[in-house]
Amino acid sequence: MSKGSNNKVKAVRVVVPDVTRNEESSRLGSGLSAGEARDLRESLSPEQRQQVETTVEELLSLLGSAHAIAVLSEFAFADGPLRFSELESSLDIAANTLSVRLRELTNAGLLVREEYNEVPPRVEYEPTAKAEQLFPAFGHFHVWAIDHELDGVDTDLSR
Amino acid sequence: MSKGSNNKVKAVRVVVPDVTRNEESSRLGSGLSAGEARDLRESLSPEQRQQVETTVEELLSLLGSAHAIAVLSEFAFADGPLRFSELESSLDIAANTLSVRLRELTNAGLLVREEYNEVPPRVEYEPTAKAEQLFPAFGHFHVWAIDHELDGVDTDLSR
DNA sequence: CAGAATCCCAATTGATACTG
């Protein structure tokens, strides 16, 4: 997915018309069936579909990076903000990687970073509404994981 | 996420007890709220939580690989099986990469591969129930994507 | 405490060419 750098997403951004948002506000939290999802998708123009597809890929690219969901899960299941060191100690993740991940999530508008001018310095992160509207999908994945377990994710390509 | 090879998942697999499945069958398709997800999570023992967490990571690692969701989306929005060449032409993906992706998804039990002994050879792929129970989450992501759009996924670390 | 800088290896992907 080339998770990275050369995405000049902002430049390509396109406004998705209201056609798709006829019901006043957010349908988020709705567990769309496959059929409903198809209907929704088919209500989009090809360009819009491509846009949405791209955005979903970007999202999953973000979530696919090391520990990204783990980080977000911490926020999903904690209430209140979390500090860098809390995440670091509860997650078993290299500091620089955590740092990068937090910045990515913050840049993506999923976390907000609050810096306090104290000694020792304190920085807190908190999920945005945007992130919270993502959490139900996480819930779905968790339930799915409990029910199914992945079969053989060992990517042994030994046929 | 080191999406790969050294996952010896099968060896570590643990059976998740029925504690978590008191409601007879599948809760899949349920759009769990953040709070509900937390309740669900807290009903698990630490080891179970870890297991589920790991499975979710594996899943997202799988989905995070290049074009994986794109491939699955094709199945989600098509009815009936798809052929290698169909995917190849509609997806703009290198043949070898598509090949690997399809094998991974198949190994993960999300797709089934049917080979027909004909000339020219024909191979068809079809999503399993396991995959279909994943699709609602995709639907959620799509809706989310339409509603929000990702802010700045350009991973420019130029602060 | 909360990171940034640097180094470096492992893993991923696409291009190209070939095959049952």
Place this chain on the structure above:
DNA sequence: CAGTATCAATTGGGATTCTG
């Protein structure tokens, strides 16, 4: 048609070291 083999280029992430 449905792949595989090989190669090259890029990236991603951890370890280590340093800093405001």
